[in-house]
Amino acid sequence: MSALSPVKAVPHVMTIAGSDSGGGAGIQADLKTIAAWGCYGSSVITGVTAQNTQGVQGVHEIPTDFVMKQLESVWSDAMPKAIKLGMLTSKPTIEMLSGYLSGQMPQRRGGPFLVLDPVMISTSGHHLVPPEAVTAIRDELLPHVDWVTPNIPEALALARKTTEIASLEDMLFLAAELSESFEVQTTLLKGGHFSAKREEVLELQARKSITLPLSQGEGPSRTLKIAVEWEEWDDEGEGAEVLATYCASIDAPRSPDLVVDMLVRRKGQTIQLFVGRKIDTSSTHGTGCTLSSALACALTQTPALVGSDSMERDTAVARKAISYVRSAISGAYSLGKGHGPLNHAVLTAPRPLPSPTSANPHPFLTHLIQSDLALWKSYVKHPFVVQLGQGTLPRESFEHYIKQDYHYLRHYARAHALGAYKSSTFEDIEAFTDIAKHIARESTMHVGFCESFGISLPEIAATPEAAACAAYARYILDVGAQGDILDLYMAVASCLIGYGEVGLWLRKEVDAGRAKLEGNPYKRWIEDYSGPDFIGAVNRGIERRVAADPPSPERLGRLTAIWQECVRLERDFWDMGLKRLW
Structure with missing residues (x-):
């Protein structure tokens, strides 16, 4: 009988975030996602919430020195290959993390990938961090991260804007402004808070590029090429009338609304739009946590392509993570009386095709x-x-x-x-x-x-x-x-x-x-x-x-x-x- 082969090393992905007692978001969602991607997960808890699918009933902040003790304990034993940063509850904790990370990676070479999900407001509208913490995230932490993944309200807060996002063009300008204003290499602006129409996407696609001034109105204008990737079919709309008719026959209506996520690199020349059909479900609790953790995992598993630029690699990483999240939403199970959790286990049993769901029965x-x-x-x-x-x-x-x-x-x-x-x-x-x-x-x-x-x-x-x-x-x-x-x-x-x-x-x-x-x-x-x-x-x-x-x-x-x-x-x-x- 031959000896058992040793288990191969897997990427170590750390989550620095809050705990969700309901299990749908925070480190609970992060660790489920990390495991589903075949990575090893460790955690540094910054805060403990009393939370369920209906909302957040309370937040208990973990003292900064104990957050530091957790971080040093894990890092000294096994340095992570990627770190997802989530809910950071206080200015002192954010400043401590900024100092520690900058000290560990002074040249930003050889250190782990850093993905920041700037958690500020819960799905139910609960403010999770005080205003001074938002300022600290903007001024102290952002210069040290590789990716930032705000939703529209978080992006507006980071950009110090109070205006409404009324169009896809507004959203595009916001994404471009964020990428230009901060020293973050890659910005992924999540579009779940805005319901887009196909005509809007086609209008932007037809323009092929968009010109915007540099931040603070100084210097030459910046032109970005607009690239569009459709989850289903292409820019001509439905590529299969048979599928739409089949969905109607089994009472699985398809929403006409679209969700558009926007990817842009600092000083890059392209803004990439990922276009998917909005999934009609209330099981969206922890979507941001799941996406940022999936990005961290995908970064450890997506080598740079020979002869390709960084935007091509970032696009591949974002595509994998977004696809996983959409599958997790489509396959979500009903739990609780409010916004239910995602099904993080959609990757646990590897299969080349997702299972049929009401969102995609075919x-x-x-x-x-x-x-x-x-x-x-x-x-x-x-x-x-x-x-x-x-x-x-x-x-x-x-x-x-x-x-x-x-x-x-x-x-x-x-x-x-x-x-x-x-x-x-x-x-x-x-x-x-x-x-x-x-x-x-x-x-x-x-x-x-x-x-x-x-x-x-x-x-x-x-x-x-x-x-x-x-x-x-x-x-x-x-x-x-x-x-x-x-x-x-x-x-x-x-x-x-x-x-x-x-x-x-x-x-x-x-x-x-x-x-x-x-x-x-x-x-x-x-x-x-x-x-x-x-x-x-x-x-x-x-x-x-x-x-x-x-x-x-x-x-x-x-x-x-x-x-x-x-x-x-x-x-x-x-x-x-x-x-x-x-």
Whole structure:
């Protein structure tokens, strides 16, 4: 029997913050987050709160000398690789920390990363630190930290502003001013207190850059490039009408409001916007603590990229931390009567896909579409589809397409019959059989549709398969023969989901006046493919299977590759029709 291998060293991340008796924020949230990220957590407690999900009932300040004793005790034994600073309850404690940290790292080289979450006001509106402590944070502590992560009220307090943030542009100027006014390398302004609209983001994105004066109005102006990273889809909005429709079908409405976090480096040239959909939940207690701790952990695990600049690394760090927090909010459980805690354990069991939640009930399909969004859009918004919706598609192209589509339907039915053969449960056998029978019935309707264009069944049967049709059909059947049932689901899914998307998108284009039904020779085709058939496939055939048996990273990679290849073959099928290729 071989000896057990020693456990590898993990990054040591320290939290210097207050204690939350309710467990959702403070060092409790920090240590849960640090553990979830696979780091070792230590703590220095600055204050003890009597607190629950409904608010803060009291704060007991830990004497400065005892805060110092905790810090020296841990540091002398095992220097941390990163430190998260949270609630700092008094000016003497802040001054002590500033002096100690500056003494330990006089050159700011080789020391731990310092991430400051300037906790000042609780979610319930309770002021956690006195005004003189805010001044000390601004004047004494900020020059020594690497990252600062204020929310909007905290940023206004640090900037000594009393104005309201009424727009994304106001928020952008505030982030830029903070990065310029203090000697902090990286500022991440959290946008949870401001509900943004997509139009506002698009307006900023279209400007590409923004010019602002230097602090105090002296010196030349500063221009920042505006970079936007969308959590879902891209700047054109919804990339998948099928997902929005699916959410509505299971009563999981999606908020139209967006949350925008802004990342900017001191003397940097870019301000990075992270745009995500606002999650409709009251379980947000400890969000700031969780984010700053996740950033500290991510900094220890994200090496500088060769040949890249610091902004690229900071963007990667922020992306990881923000994604973790959003997953923790989405997967939060109900606890207490007020603002409940996050689910910090979302990373405890590593999995390449998050579990379905009310905020994202379709994580697998989201991943598939997002894995190559440009490829997906080249399929569902192909020029063939656009011209079809406008009624301008050449008749010869459409006739060539529907002849080939008849051949494809035959192979598509064979693939589902193969699925029934490979299934191990009556439920799956019935599902695949029903779809195969539905395709057989559809083929009869397809012949009738062809006849309306003057194409007879003998003519269809005599038409040879084009290369694009043969390649696609053979690939699906080959995947089905070699792989398991989920591989086969992947091979047939892009057709069902994609055609559902095309139908819904064309309906949306009709409503917007960019496509038409009346007077369109292809009206019947559009109406046939805007039905809800895909909804059952999303739930029964895809999401349920993956949730019940989460794939490994390697397995997910194979499923994604099958999906992308089928999307590519679907796009080539449109090309074949449009260009009348053989």
